[in-house]
Amino acid sequence: MGNLAIISDLHVDINKFGEAELMILWEVLQQKKITRLHLAGDTANKVDRCLAVVDFFANKGLPTTFHFGNHELADITGEAMMAHFPDPHFLNERYLALNDQTVLLGMNGWYDYRFSELEEEDAIVRMKRLYWYDRLIQREGTDLEVNGRLLYSAGKILDSLAGKGLEVILSTHFVPKREFIVYQTAPYERWNKLNAFLGSESFGELLDRYDNIKQVVFGHTHRRFEDKIINHTIYSCRPFGYYYEWQLTRAFVRENRLIESYDPMKLRVLLRAHHPAFSEYQKAHLHEEFEQAMTMVPY
Numbered sequence: 248m249g250n251l252a253i254i255s256d257l258h259v260d261i262n263k264f265g266e267a268e269l270m271i272l273w274e275v276l277q278q279k280k281i282t283r284l285h286l287a288g289d290t291a292n293k294v295d296r297c298l299a300v301v302d303f304f305a306n307k308g309l310p311t312t313f314h315f316g317n318h319e320l321a322d323i324t325g326e327a328m329m330a331h332f333p334d335p336h337f338l339n340e341r342y343l344a345l346n347d348q349t350v351l352l353g354m355n356g357w358y359d360y361r362f363s364e365l366e367e368e369d370a371i372v373r374m375k376r377l378y379w380y381d382r383l384i385q386r387e388g389t390d391l392e393v394n395g396r397l398l399y400s401a402g403k404i405l406d407s408l409a410g411k412g413l414e415v416i417l418s419t420h421f422v423p424k425r426e427f428i429v430y431q432t433a434p435y436e437r438w439n440k441l442n443a444f445l446g447s448e449s450f451g452e453l454l455d456r457y458d459n460i461k462q463v464v465f466g467h468t469h470r471r472f473e474d475k476i477i478n479h480t481i482y483s484c485r486p487f488g489y490y491y492e493w494q495l496t497r498a499f500v501r502e503n504r505l506i507e508s509y510d511p512m513k514l515r516v517l518l519r520a521h522h523p524a525f526s527e528y529q530k531a532h533l534h535e536e537f538e539q540a541m542t543m544v545p546y
């Protein structure tokens with residue numbers, strides 16, 4: 248018996264995390280009696296930073312695995328490296344035994360544009376080139392082709408696991424279910440088009456075909472949700488996200504009455520202006536933020 252923790256979107260470089268912050272996370276993991284850690288992508292923009300986080304926990308004696316999110320993929324050249332990155336902790340299109348009946352399966356994942364309000368593929372591609380971080384990622388083929396390869400490899404692995412009668416905990420970076428897509432109203436409806444890059448509904452439909460998938464954990468949305476049960480599978484989404492999106496940051500702004508109305512877009516400047524105070528507040532409350540942003544799976 249053990250306790251798996253899955254964490255996505257740590258973004259250690261954007262969040263300016265060093266050893267001190269990772270030590271706070273390590274304390275949380277110890278308190279929760281976590282026996283295995285899996286990082287579900289967007290751990291860092293740079294692969295070296297991502298690997299350093301993995302090594303930090305592995306060197307503490309905690310079995311640790313990871314797959315990539317879109318942020319790491321922008322720092323990697325070639326489909327082979329993206330799918331089979333040569334690191335012993337890398338878990339993509341691969342699974343490991345948690346016990347004699349359950350496996351942890353890792354899939355980086357991708358998107359199929361179906362969550363977008365735009366239907367025309369060319370228009371979505373143009374938006375991606377203009378506005379989206381993932382324009383930096385060099386994939387082989389179109390996004391829909393990449394998604395097609397994902398469906399093929401996931402299907403093969405899931406068929407084989409179903410054949411073996413094994414239960415699956417699946418970790419992926421991108422959103423597999425429409426229930427986790429938030430459609431905005433004016434003046435933010437532009438974002439509804441960018442939902443194209445949040446995840447893959449076809450991947451979610453593939454998952455529906457298997458009744459041995461116990462739980463699916465993902466992130467990428469930078470928005471935390473309550474667990475949802477869809478077709479007898481638990482779906483968990485509670486990414487950690489950027490410092491200006493955290494609950495503790497909202498509380499800091501509220502408690503100090505820093506702004507009249509809460510506008511996340513203006514927060515970075517505001518937090519910089521209140522730097523020493525915010526830094527202290529962060530140190531005092533990071534513990535709780537980590538607790539809220541992890542999914543624990545007993546096995």
Ligand SMILES: [Fe+2]
Pocket residue numbers: 256258289316467469488
């Ligand atoms: Fe992220």
Ligand SMILES: [Fe+2]
Pocket residue numbers: 289316317318420466467468
């Ligand atoms: Fe992401």
